[in-house]
Amino acid sequence: MKFLRGIGVLFLFLGISSLAFAIQGVDEVGGTGPFPFNASVFENLDYGLYWFGYDYENQKAKAGEDNPYFNPNQPTVVFVHGWQKDTTKRYYREAFKFSADGAPDIYYAEDWIRDGWNVGIFYWNQMADEFEVKHAEAKIWSTAGPKRMRWRTPDNKYHDGPQKPASLLFYEAYRDAMMNYEGNEIRIVGHSLGNQMAIAMTKLVSMAIDNNEIPDHLLPTRVALLDAFYSNYSKKYLDGRWTGEVARQYVFELKKKGVIFESYRTSAASGALLIGDENKDLHKMCAFTEIKPWYYNPIQFGFKHVAAIWHYFWSYSFEPPSIKYSSDTGASASASNERIEELMNSSKKLVHNLGVWTKTPEDDRFVYKSR
Secondary structure, three states: OHHHHHHHHHHHHHHHHHHHHHHHOOOOOOOOOOOOOOOHHHHOOOOEEEEEOHHHOEEEOOOOOOOOOOOOOOOEEEEEOOOOOOOHHHOOOOOOOOHHHOOOOOOOOHHHHHOOOEEEEEEOOOOOOOOOHHHHHHHHHOOOOOOOOOEEOOOOOEEOOOOOOHHHHHHHHHHHHOOOOOOOOEEEEEEOOHHHHHHHHHHHHHHHHHOOOOOHHHOOOEEEEEOOOOEOOOOHHHOOOOHHHHHHHHHHHHHHOOOEEEEEEOOOHHHOOOOEOOOHHHHHOOEEEEOOOOOOOOOOHHHHHHHHHHHHHHHOOOOOOEEOOOOOEOOOOOOOHHHHHHHHOOOEEEEEEEOOOOOOHHHOEEEEEEO
16 A cells, blocks of 8 residues: 555655746757847736747737838747746746757748747746646636746746736737737737636636727637646636636637647646646647647657647748648648638548657558547
8 A cells, every 4th residue: 555655655656746847948948048029028027928930030019110020911920838947946938949949950830930920929928937837827818826927037036027917918919919900810829827828818808809999900810729738627717617627618718719729648748646627628729739749759849849839830941731531631820711710610630640759740650530
């Protein structure tokens, strides 16, 4: 019995440790320093939507101001990150560069930008910099979570934050940046906890449209969920509901409004022992793809978790993957909205079949499996 209890404790420890490593990811630039930002955005509270250009150039979106990296008539993709444990003291933000995570040294936004896409990132990194993932998660939904809306500076001090949840801050930044938008597609991409941000923000957009506060065409066309994470158990700040439960309800409602959902899993982060809610029913509501990054060894949890980001953005550079025993094509960033919608409404999921040992999405092939 002592042996069995020991094994249980060991697995619990491994689950917690792997989750902490996987969710926070790995330093994408391989060191400290503010690349590609000024130190001031870490030493003072800075959150919001940044538009990117070539060679990591970027500029924060501000209401009523032109931005050299944003064209209101072009398709738009906005990425939102997840948990950012201990990143502030390293002056670190995600910026489409993941070479230190074992990914090829590529600027993963470049082909999108070349094809005329507006490419943005919503940052809430200082608020997401918490020791426990559930404390960062709470800030997405409510100002009444365990740590309220506090934010961190590089000296490891916390400060009182804004009196709005992070998803509302995301919505307001999106609304202000897109007020003159006339393009034909808006795509929101969320990684890890960021998928909760993506869903909650899209729901706020839908509600604002229903209230005639913003125009209909600002409703995102497509939402991509990358290696999603939800914590277990009910939350007081959600009236006893699980975060995954609320997300499923929102996705159900948003699909009725025409929003297309795709989901990609690259690691076991979502089901870490006793911590993560795998939320299988959510994936069944999306065009769901299981990617197998077998080019990483079994304990490289962080690399596998972060691979969801760069694999998705890099997949835009190639034709959609093939499917074994079928003339159909699979899901990827380059797949058409119509194809993703078809997969979303099917009874099948896609499982990685070839190309599992190579990092490039170019040679990927998938196989249909029942959900």
